[in-house]
Amino acid sequence: MPTEILMPALSPTMTEGKLARWMVAEGDDVSSGDVLAEIETDKATMEVEAVDEGKIGKILIAADTDEVAVNTPIAVLLEDGEDASALDNFSASTAAPAETMAEPEPAAATPVAAVTTTEQPHDAYDASGEIPAGTETVKIAVREALRDAMAEEMRLDERVFVMGEEVAEYQGAYKVTQGLLDEFGARRVIDTPITEHGFAGVGVGTAFHGLRPIVEFMTFNFAMQAIDQIVNSAAKTRYMSGGQMESPIVFRGPNGAASRVAAQHSQCYASWYSHVPGLIVIAPHSAADAKGLLKAAIRNPNPVIFLENELLYGHSFEVPVMDDFVLPIGKAKIARPGDDVTFVSFGMGMEYSLAAAEALAGEGISAEVIDLRTIRPMDMDTVLASVRKTNRCVTVEEGWPQSGVGAEIAAQIMEHAFDYLDAPVMRVTGKNVPMPYAANLEKLALPSAEEVVQVAKSVCYRD
């Protein structure tokens, strides 16, 4: 049976083109790979090759024809043994471009997010049950809590290993992996060359293959070299594989400003990674949260960005003495209850927020401080429940303001609790500059408790 040769689409965007020149004539024999015609597209002149063998029975569109729509029959090909008489009974679908593919059914319209007034508010998460009453606690530094979390998970699961720069023999650039080499040996605690892009990718490959890697970045500033592997390989593969593949991997290390290390070593990446579907982003403040969430992160089947803070490594907090203390990912915690204004923060920002809340208490303003703990998925239920109560919100973070975590929170509050607001949501952030080195400028570039106090007063109309 004769077959139609259709005007091909030669680029993802081509809808029509010019049939510039025929390289074959009616009656010519062609075989697969022969150039049939030249077509001018919006980008270039391209050759159309034959896919099947046969004889050109009829040319339907003459050379030098403009605006030939994609899928229009341009010629008819006769099979082996057929002659032109086969064309007699052949009615080419010449009238219109051949319908080769049903138009996709229009997808059901994505439901538009319900507007605030009709939305059923969800309850805030209650973190009070995370540590059973009467549990003994011990005061340890964040650094040790993180180490303990890794060691416990490595004891439980042979697939868990740690890799990174100076994690083994040096005992960790910030001593977070101290003692792990002694206990688990060089097979599971692996010093890498200084090659972030490479070892991040190696880590993701091991996760594809069934291991549970913990990749330490000496700081998240250096993970910029590896961000392609984190975003394109780790975060997107579950989706791109239709759920077949997963990358259960933890990328951890200090994030944000330390002290006097200037622009290239002092950036908060919380909002960067929180932008990416497929990633979990955790940024704990206390030692207990650091431990319980890192254990959860290691067990989680998704790639997790675990943002620590160098200055907090040495801070000590009460940590429950429990065999297996694991916290839920994606749940915020009310770190200090209050009624007049809600502070939403995470990581180092909690230091400023808690200090500000304490200072405000002395002036008769009761601030509720929410520690997000997980940045993605963000526990907006807890934030919104608090804002419905206090009617005011101030976000606090060390990162930059534009497209920051605070910006996202402000947008969501506007979408879901607009009617509850008595004042605009305000952001306290790192200033819109690369981190300066000079001590006085560095201080000015970072948020401070004083700044939080000032902004809180302004939203309470108390300044």
Added chain:
Amino acid sequence: MARQTTKTSSAGSKKPATKSRKSTPKFSNDEIKKFYRDMLLIRRFEEKAGQIYGMGLIGGFCHLYIGQEAVVVGMQSTITENDAVITSYRDHGHMLACGMDPKGVMAELTGREGGYSKGKGGSMHMFSKEANFYGGHGIVGACVPLGTGLAFSQKYQGTKDATLCYMGDGTANQGQVYESFNMAELWGLPVVYVIENNEYAMGTSVKRSSAQTELYRRGESFNVPGEQVDGMDVFAVAEAGRKAIKWVRDGKGPYILEMKTYRYRGHSMSDPAKYRSKEEVNKKRAEHDPIELCRQRLLKDKIYSEDELKEIDREVKAIVADAVEFAQNSPEPAPEELYTDVVA
């Protein structure tokens, strides 16, 4: 006089820099038959993919493997089902050579529910856990650390398995490739890096992009041995592949194979390929076509008659036609699929 088909690069003192000569490897008739059939399947599949791309059934980018079939077919013949395979975005041939179902591959190209990634990955992003095929990666270079990680895991778990990590000559200029070579050698990982040198990284020739054009020597700084192979000759590929796989399985660390190959089509469907002459392409097709070379061997050794070859061609065409039919009739993914498989 045997034609020289390979060049080797010494790496440290581990492997002498002798020029190996083509011996006549012992391939059984069944192996040769399989080479031919597997290469032909890729050729016909890709031709069809090109055709239905032209009909608007395949969207976006579509990078065809036509001309390079001997590389993946020869290499895959050297491994077992437990070994891992990973490549970049010119990946259709690799999936077919891994034994993945042509229907599922074609349906992914058409973005349908029956595709390997339920239509959510497309041409460049397909995977099969079952076939130990780890993608299908759209970012040039990314598959090399990932493949190195697969080999890391194989060693960590105490297996004797190995990884074939394919990349193109364009990939060979990415920094992460060398980070990977370094770590793989440092840690003795069982990975064969297969550089498919088809002479053009998109439109830039190797000469214009590479200070060292002998890509098999790119591991020298890391003591990774390398070898250049006639990638249009499936027998040469398979022979070199066997040696390389043995090397990495024996715990000697990674190995680089540079396959001198050629793609007949443009970089992607929308590439008019003005950077090379028609004569160059025609000469390669006429004189070095991997399938034709294998076909001649089959006839010369009287393994198949002309009629039998025609029958195989018919069978392969039927498989491809079925794949296209499946890929056209499989429904588009349900709208609900938009939000699935993001996180678990």
